[in-house]
Amino acid sequence: MIGSGYVGLVSGACFSEFGHSVDCVDHDPEKVKLLRSGEVPIYEPGLSDLISTNSTEGRLFFSSDLVGAVRAADVVFIAVGTPGRRGDGAVDMQYVDDAALEIAAALDGFKVIVTKSTVPVGTARRLEGLIRKARPDADFAMVSNPEFLREGSAIEDFMRPDKIVVGVEDERAEELMRQAYRPLSLRDAPLIMTDFETAELVKYANNAFLAMRISFINELSDLCEATGANIGEASNALGKDRRIGPYFLHPGPSYGGSCFPKDTKALVAIGEQYGSPMQSIDTTIRINDERKMRMVEKICSAMGGEVSGKRITVLGISFKPNTDDIREAPALTIIPELQERGALITAHDPAARENAEQELQDVEWASDPLDAIEGADCLVILTEWNAYRGLDLKAVAGLMQNHVIVDLRNVFDIRQLAGLPFAYHSLGRKTVNP
Numbered sequence: 452m453i454g455s456g457y458v459g460l461v462s463g464a465c466f467s468e469f470g471h472s473v474d475c476v477d478h479d480p481e482k483v484k485l486l487r488s489g490e491v492p493i494y495e496p497g498l499s500d501l502i503s504t505n506s507t508e509g510r511l512f513f514s515s516d517l518v519g520a521v522r523a524a525d526v527v528f529i530a531v532g533t534p535g536r537r538g539d540g541a542v543d544m545q546y547v548d549d550a551a552l553e554i555a556a557a558l559d560g561f562k563v564i565v566t567k568s569t570v571p572v573g574t575a576r577r578l579e580g581l582i583r584k585a586r587p588d589a590d591f592a593m594v595s596n597p598e599f600l601r602e603g604s605a606i607e608d609f610m611r612p613d614k615i616v617v618g619v620e621d622e623r624a625e626e627l628m629r630q631a632y633r634p635l636s637l638r639d640a641p642l643i644m645t646d647f648e649t650a651e652l653v654k655y656a657n658n659a660f661l662a663m664r665i666s667f668i669n670e671l672s673d674l675c676e677a678t679g680a681n682i683g684e685a686s687n688a689l690g691k692d693r694r695i696g697p698y699f700l701h702p703g704p705s706y707g708g709s710c711f712p713k714d715t716k717a718l719v720a721i722g723e724q725y726g727s728p729m730q731s732i733d734t735t736i737r738i739n740d741e742r743k744m745r746m747v748e749k750i751c752s753a754m755g756g757e758v759s760g761k762r763i764t765v766l767g768i769s770f771k772p773n774t775d776d777i778r779e780a781p782a783l784t785i786i787p788e789l790q791e792r793g794a795l796i797t798a799h800d801p802a803a804r805e806n807a808e809q810e811l812q813d814v815e816w817a818s819d820p821l822d823a824i825e826g827a828d829c830l831v832i833l834t835e836w837n838a839y840r841g842l843d844l845k846a847v848a849g850l851m852q853n854h855v856i857v858d859l860r861n862v863f864d865i866r867q868l869a870g871l872p873f874a875y876h877s878l879g880r881k882t883v884n885p
């Protein structure tokens with residue numbers, strides 16, 4: 452497994468859990484040292500235990516020795532970073548290309564080389580050419596095997612996937628990929644064998660389609676507010692149509708994270724490159740971008756149009772619960788904009804505070820949600836951590852100076868508000884006044 456980032460570590464640990472012997476390679480000696488000492492540099496529920504069990508049982512190893520790892524392997528996964536390039540939505544392929552060339556130099560005997568990182572359409576074929584040019588003598592086959600892991604439930608997603616997509620054009624490679632995933636095919640996970648380009652495109656299409664659903668439901672939620680309809684009941688009814696299905700129909704303050712924003716932009720860029728525009732996704736992105744300011748306006752209007760000098764408590768900074776990841780989190784746009792308008796922000800997040808402190812200025816941090824709420828004029832919920840669902844609203848009312856709640860994840864049931872002094876604003880539902 453070349454690259455011990457998020458995808459490499461989760462995939463490496465899970466493959467070792469299947470009983471395979473896995474070498475996780477990383478250029479960064481500090482990271483390797485950390486992993487060898489049993490520390491896991493990312494926050495992912497269950498990952499630390501999985502790494503420690505499989506390391507102890509002698510199936511999972513960490514090193515910077517790419518050559519040694521490649522020589523010992525039947526299958527080499529490239530799981531290095533593919534950062535989005537600023538501006539044009541294209542992906543920076545430098546790390547992938549470097550890894551491919553290093554692997555090429557180490558090849559001895561038949562190997563399967565797999566792209567696991569999310570890469571542009573055409574990459575597997577391009578890398579095949581690159582490696583073939585560097586090592587005309589080598590015996591290898593390329594495979595594209597995109598991952599569909601969600602942060603916060605990546606282990607479960609790996610162990611119980613909806614599907615495994617494998618772009619493969621060589622029989623020996625297909626057989627080795629079947630062996631690698633055999634424990635999952637015994638659990639009936641569909642193994643979809645296809646060509647390189649389809650496998651690569653499906654990854655972008657999967658994320659872009661889900662992002663499109665979210666932008667759709669967010670617009671519908673606004674329309675519910677305008678018409679007096681209820682988004683919860685509308686989503687529920689929509690989801691009962693088996694052609695639509697119930698997932699990814701929750702309104703929110705905009706999607707974030709390391710994948711949706713990057714992959715939607717990349718799909719639009721691919722469309723432009725091939726002269727086959729992805730207008731639906733272009734619009735999806737625009738709706739999502741504009742939504743953050745819309746949420747700021749919603750908070751301001753809940754506070755009577757003016758937030759200057761007001762104390763606003765924000766609960767939840769990470770882009771979704773069960774992660775410390777704040778990449779593209781709506782909080783990073785919404786909080787500075789409220790500050791710009793003169794609001795004083797106190798914030799809490801169960802996991803993302805350390806990361807958020809690097810990005811956000813002049814925020815007062817609390818280590819407990821109730822401490823954060825004390826003296827607030829307005830409570831804004833930005834991430835649906837379970838800790839917030841369980842808040843004692845009576846205690847919250849006792850702590851707040853003014854009783855305005857703007858719940859941008861609909862974590863509270865309207866009935867919970869009965870008899871309490873709150874003006875409660877949520878998404879796609881009628882405002883509750885005391």
Ligand code: UDX
Nearest residue numbers: 598599600601602699700701703706707708710770771
């Ligand atoms: C996503 C994909 O789900 C995963 O398959 C892929 O491999 C990587 O990208 P992730 O970024 O971890 O995973 O988060 P996910 O749980 O999919 O949520 C993405 C964003 O959409 C979050 O900001 C979340 O809050 C938002 N979301 C999700 C909604 O606003 N409403 C929903 O109904 C679902």
